[in-house]
Amino acid sequence: MKPDTAPSSVTPAEGLWVEGELVRDLMRTQRNTQSLGLLLVPVLLAMLWQDVPKAGLLSWALFTTTIAAVRFAVLRMYLRDVENAGAEAHIAFLHRWWPVWPASSVAWGLSTLLFFDRVPLQDQFVCWLALAGLAMFASVTLSSHLATMRLCLDALAVSALAAMAWRMGVELRLAGPVQHWWIVILLLVFWQVLRLTGLRQHLTLRKNYELQYRNNQLIDSLTRQTQAALDAVEIKNRFLASAAHDIRQPVHALGLYADWLGSEPEMVHEIAPKIVDATKAVNTLFDSLFDLARLDSGKIRLTIEPMRLDKLLHDLELQYRPLAEAKGLAFRVHAVPGTVTSDPILLQRIVGNLISNAVKYTHRGGVLVAARATSRGPRIEIWDTGVGIPAEHQREVFREFFKVPGHAGTEDGFGLGLYIVARLCHILGHPLDLSSRPGRGTVFRLLVTPTDAAQAIYRAASAVDRLRQGRLDPVGQLSVERRGAGVQAPQQPAPQA
Template sequence: MPASLLNPNDSAERQIEKLVKINGALMRRVEQATDVSGAAYAQFERAALLEEEVRNRTRDLEHALDLLNESNARLAEANRATEEARSNLANAIETVQEGFALFDPDEHLVMCNSRFGLHMPDIRDRFRPGITFRQYVDLVSGSQYLSLPENMNPADWAARRMKRHQDDHVIFNVRMVGSRWVQVSEHRTPDGGTVILQTDVSDIMRLERQERERMLDDQARLVRATLEHLDQGVCIFDNQARLAGWNQRVGAMLSIPARKFSMGTRFFTLFEGFAQGSSYSSGITESDIRDWITTSDSRPPISFEIQQGQNKTLAVHAQEMPDKGFVISFTDVSAERAAVRAIQQANELLEARVAERTLELADALTEAERANASKSRFVAAASHDLLQPLSAAKLYMASIEPGQDAERLHQIAEKARRSLDSVETILEALLDISMLDSGKAEVHRAPVPLGVILTQLAEELGPTARAKGLELKVVATSAIVLSDATYLRRIAQNLIGNAIRYTRTGKIVVGARRRSKSVRLEVWDTGPGIHPEQRDVIFREFQRLETAASAAEGMGLGLAIVERACALLGHPLDLVSSVNRGSGFLVELALAPAPDFTALSRRRTPPDTTPGLDGLIVLLVENDAELRNALTIALENWDVCVLPTSDATEALELIRDEGIHPDAIIADLQLDKGELGTDLLSDIRAHLGPVPSCIITASRSPAVIDTCVRHGWQLFHKPVALDTLRNFLTTAARTGAGTCGH
């Protein structure tokens, strides 16, 4: 049978039907055959074979049909099981509380439950099997129930969603309208499909937000408490430059009323007028600050200082926050800046003092160099001027020979005395200059009766002036000045002595001219005057206008002593001079309250008559044997009864044990074994009461002067002139003379 008569793809029933039709057609053809030569038998034989083949095929077809029926039964059972599984899966998915959707590897929706897209009722019915994942995303992005983030449109949201879809596992939250939140979980299946779960997390988000708000409230309280404990003033602004937080210190620091601080207040409203009267540091201007606040670009931190008034300085620091807001802080650095200014002023003052000290040191160095040069000249001149009168005195003494007449001896002795007087004068001047130049000269400023000093000097220098045929006129004064009595007397003495020395004819006038708050001591002469170019020279050491003058007429130290003593005491010194007409030296002295100098004036006023010293008992205390013997001889020549002793012990023994009551006491200040003549006089006063006494010393210490003035003792500096001692003893004799003995 041709293979083309049957179609293998036909069902068994269809194949059987075709075979029956073929068999009938063959049988009819056999019956109608007319071939008598045996063709009919052949046809029959072929028919029989065909029938057998048909029977076999039929049997095979029946077997195939049985197999097909069995397969169909099994397939039906499988379909039933599949449908049952599908139903069970659908029921299971439907029982899930989340929205569920399954996409096949070709991105087509296979199935989803009724909860899928529950929060988007406007598109929920369109989630049907067969839609693509892109169609699903487009539907969601266009839903009116989707709450898009700020500054985002549906297309942007869909693009970001498709980008997330590229990951195998994605979890994110989607905000819906009405404060609803859906968490979307997307996971890839092993065959490349996609499973999406949608979970309503609104309650969780609400609780989380409440917790976050509670935490924010707690954090806000903590931040506020922290802000209130800061020394700085702090303001926090949002990205619109609106006030979001602050502490109370910022208002007090910036003098801004509390009513202006409220949430949402604009920066420029809050600080309106704050910068008036203020100045900025570091080149910052108000325009720069405004630009920094209003810019939309990223802002670097900015720091500057604001100066308000003279004493208030605020350090300002502003910094941007991640949300484009910013924090600005104010720190009061007034104390630090004041300290810096104080340090700068101190440094400037120190630099000025260093510069001043440097100048002083330079002046001191110059002065030291001048003093060294002066010392060299001093030593050279002093050696020459001291040796000259000493040599003269030595020659005079060597010229004394036995048998010379008394008048010749008297002349030689007088010349030797004058030479020694010159030595004494030179030594005193050298001592004064040395003390003043060394800076060790001590002064004792106290009220001093100027009239007493001038009267004494008039008595002492008057004979010298008269011997030169000059008139020395001292104008009486009652002025009490504030000075050192010793140095003031030396100043006046040198000025008067200098005037007498250089005046050939005429007179010298000395007086005190009263001014508003001072007294000016004036010494005028009718001497040769001083040329202008010589006015500075005359105050230098060893400078004499008359170079031919001898040492007996001065060494040129008098005015140098005057200048130094005036500088030491702070007495301005001035010179007025006209050539060939005379000169005037003017010393400005400060006035002082007048103490009671009546007793001192009486004691120093010379008596109207000069009583004799015959029988006057004088206790002499001198540890130097040569000086003690010389003083004893000089006093005995005046018919004085001298009791010479070498120390305090011997003197007190005479008074205590021998009962001697001396009329006057002459004591050296420095005795042996550290004893002081002032202590001895105090002990004697304790036994005998007040006794006219004097201290002789080379010291010019103010302490010694104070002690002598306080106890009423006379003070004579070595070398002591015999006339000075005689005047002292004459004054003592006026109180009554005794006799030598007990």
């Protein structure tokens, strides 16, 4: 027996759940239905005992109680194996055992052979009243599953009409009283009324379960959104606490240097560089904050155009070489001529953040920035001989506010640099690959595939939507590959490209 067909507007998952609940509702009513049917068997036996051949009456009673016993056995199997299972198990169970319901209806319909035009009218009336009560009870209790209800009503009506046709056509040869035909007409009308009533009852139940499913989905969605909002508040609280701590250090240093300079102006040449360094630290922190705010608000502006890759790297060299040499690090740049299609400002921000990290976490050796031509397109590589990133943290470093435990230098930032890199790489469509070994160094490889402006705008907007829903995973958006043990970063300063 096939499940009821769900409306076209219902999703497959919703249709399956609703169908399972309708079957569950059907099975919940079966014990009461069976009990009522069994109670009526001795009533009919007592009423017809004096007027009906005993063999036929007992045969009917045996057949009816056997079917009832089978239904009770099916109900016990359901309670034992299926009651707590999912929708698919409920539907499969009904599909396997559906014949027992119309079989019971046939047994009761055949009782018409025992009393129709064979017993006094008052006994016939009581028997017809019992059948009508069973039929109405079936239309109500079985209406949760439309196909089952229709099969039972049809089996009951057709078997009763067949018994009446045998009596009227074969045994009486259509010579019976005219009220026989009125009974047939009333039976046909009653049959159709019950089918229509059962259909309306079924549609009401189905709508209720569909509404319940959608309410549950809405509650789950609201729960997830509420949790996402609470998580966002917690993250922002941690962020504000971290920001206050990180900004306080250089600002406090600026205050001390200013007081020192006021009391000892002759030391201006010694104090001025320290003030400049503290100011740069504050500017760097605020740059990260502004980048994060633009990404989270979706107000980032994209200008996709061709640009010279070698010029980009040489501009960055002018910016970061003094920082590297001030730490005693070798800084080399090797760039092949060529053009790439991307946003010049954002691409410079990505590569600049990666170079800044390389310089920050390298204490001896050097940094190499190289551009290479590959079969997939130009690729920018940033090599360093720094502290490296342990394998268990190589995904986490791209998450918001994450700082590798025990890394010297992490106290100087928010843990936003690589998070912003991940977000920008996703927007521009530039896959990023990370390889690192603790104590040996790290290499980032950025494949500068041509950026499609429309796709970039769509990715930026969708990232903001997922952020608001608490589902943004910058690592999942990137093609970030971990090769913690596969590639060895250079030991010597800046290997030749």
